[in-house]
Amino acid sequence: MNLDRLIAKTMKHLKDGRENAQSIPGLTILKRETASEIEAVVYEPVICLILQGRKETSIGDLFADLGPGDALLVSHDLPVMSRITNASPQEPYLAIFLALDLALARGLFDQLADLPAQDPYGRSLVAGRAETAWLEPLERYLDLLGNPLDAKVLGPSILREIHYRLLVSPTGAALRGFLVADSHGSRVARAIYALRRDFRSPLSIPQLAKAAGMSATSFHQHFKTVTGTTPLQYQKDLRLITARTLLAGQRKSVSQAAYEVGYESPTHFSRDYSRKFGTSPGRDSRHALVVN
Numbered sequence: 001m002n003l004d005r006l007i008a009k010t011m012k013h014l015k016d017g018r019e020n021a022q023s024i025p026g027l028t029i030l031k032r033e034t035a036s037e038i039e040a041v042v043y044e045p046v047i048c049l050i051l052q053g054r055k056e057t058s059i060g061d062l063f064a065d066l067g068p069g070d071a072l073l074v075s076h077d078l079p080v081m082s083r084i085t086n087a088s089p090q091e092p093y094l095a096i097f098l099a100l101d102l103a104l105a106r107g108l109f110d111q112l113a114d115l116p117a118q119d120p121y122g123r124s125l126v127a128g129r130a131e132t133a134w135l136e137p138l139e140r141y142l143d144l145l146g147n148p149l150d151a152k153v154l155g156p157s158i159l160r161e162i163h164y165r166l167l168v169s170p171t172g173a174a175l176r177g178f179l180v181a182d183s184h185g186s187r188v189a190r191a192i193y194a195l196r197r198d199f200r201s202p203l204s205i206p207q208l209a210k211a212a213g214m215s216a217t218s219f220h221q222h223f224k225t226v227t228g229t230t231p232l233q234y235q236k237d238l239r240l241i242t243a244r245t246l247l248a249g250q251r252k253s254v255s256q257a258a259y260e261v262g263y264e265s266p267t268h269f270s271r272d273y274s275r276k277f278g279t280s281p282g283r284d285s286r287h288a289l290v291v292n
Contacts, residue, residue, distance in 0.1 A: 003051055003052075003068055003069055005139075006049075006051055006096075006139060006142070007051050007052055007094060009139070009142055009143070010029045010031075010051060010094055010096065010142070011031075011094075013029055013145050013146070014029060014031050023145055023146070023148075023151075024141070024144050024145055024151045024155060025151075025155065025159070026098050026099040026100075026101065026159070027096070027097070027098055027099075027141060027142065027145070028096070028097040028098075029094070029095075029096055029097075029142075030093075030094070030095045030096075030097065031092045031093065031094050032053070032084050032087045032092060032093040033087055033088060033089045033092045033093075034084075034087055034088070035083070035084050035085055035086065035087050036083050036084040036087075037083060038081055038082070038083045038277070038278065039081070039082055039083060040079065040080070040081050040082075040237065040240065040241045040244065040276065040277065041079075041080060041082065041241065042077060042078065042079045042080075042238065042241060043074045043077070043078050043079075043080050044074075044077050044099065045074055045075055045076065045077070045099070045100040045102055045175075046072075046073075046074050046097055046098065046099050046100055047071060047072070047073050047074075047097075047098050047100060047134075047166060047171075048066075048071065048072040048073075048074075048095055048096070048097050048098075049070075049071050049095060049096045049130050049135070049138070050066045050067060050068055050069070050070050050071070050072075050093075050094075050095050051068060051094040051095060051096065052068055052091060052092065052093060052094040053067075053068075053084060053085075053086045053087045053091065053092065053093030053094065053095075054066060054067045054084070054085045054086035054093070055082060055083070055084050055085065055093065055095070056082060056083055056085055057072060057080050057081070057082040057125070057127075058080065058081050058082070058228075059078050059079065059080045059081065059125060059227065059228045059229055059237075060224070060227065060228030060229030060230075060233065061228045061229075062123060062124075062125045062227075062228030064125065064126075064127035065127075066127060067086075069129055069130055070127060070128070070129060070130065071127065071128060071129070071130040071131075071171055072125070072126070072127045073125075073126050073127075073166075073171050073172070073174055073175065074124060074125050075100075075124045075125075075126075075174045075175045075177075075178040075185065076124035076178065076185070076188065076189055076192055076226065076227060077192055077193075077196055078124060078125060078227060079234065079237035079238050079241055080125070096138070096142065098138065098141075098162065100163070100166075100175070101159065101163065102179075104159065104160060104163050105163050105166075105167060105175060105179060106179055108160070108163055108164050108167055109167060109176065109179040112167060112168065112176075123174060123225070123226060123227075123228065124174060124178070124185070124188075124226050124227055124228075125174075125228065126171065126173070126174045128170065128171055130171070131165075131169045131170065131171060133165045133168075133169055134162055134165035134166045134169055134171070134172075136165075137158050137161040137162045137165060138162055140158050141155065141158045141159065141162060144158070182213070184222045184225070184226060185226055187212040187213055187214060187222070188212060188222055188223050188226040188227065190211050190212050190213075191208045191209070191211045191212040191219065191223065191231070192227075192234075193211075194207070194208060194211040195208060195231065195234060195235060195238070196238065199235050199238040199239060199242075199261075199262065200239070200260075200261055200262035201262065202262075203231060203232055203235050205219065205220065205231060208223075208231060219231075236272060236276075237276070239261040239262055239263065240261075240272060240273055240276045240277070242260075242261050243257040243258065243260070243261045243269070243273065243281065244273075244277065244281075244284065246260060246261070247281055247284050247285045248284060248285075251285075252285070253285065254266055254269070254270060254281045254282050254285055257269070257281065257285075258270075258281075269281065270282070
């Protein structure tokens, strides 16, 4: 693994003080020169490679502390907490994110019948050292930045190779578990889809369990195993992350944000928000008004 070469290539695309670059499908380069506060965001299926600096990511009891050469794979939609813990102007935090194409991965997985069976209890957030097998095509995909014709012609085949190499790698074990028909991972994914679509409504464990094809008791257990959190906390995190966007990006009042994400009581909302983010929604709302 040649991190120095990858760092040089990413920095080439971050000229003029830019902090991110994204001009080919699914690929984002991120740079930060200072450590960050705790941020909450919904990760969709993605592979993240840390080139420089350090970052912590967690959801429930799933936690990853990532440094140079480490990779994070997220196989399900997850509302995670993360923060950059090591970054400076002299040595900024650098990371490459590649969104995973689940349709592409599923098509490839159907051809991998000879792979050993996967643990059906695979977790949806896994971290470890990046493997050369998928890093090599990832670097070739990175090289397509700034070459639109090459990206158009060569990009799809390189993306296919990246997904294949990931699927057959140790890092990709969680992704394989997700793709196995009727595995716990794939059933929980169906419930997550239903939950994300209707997270503003009161939570109904029986309905989510039905979507997952499980009993209510079994569903609660397997949801926690796969995602690291409970269905109730997952819904609450989705509501709070969405509310923070409403406060910061759309200048909603605290009451407006609370009601729009499904809370019946602004007081209850404010208490949950403060516990989650360490600051009150009113303060975030006032800060947004000052900044904007």
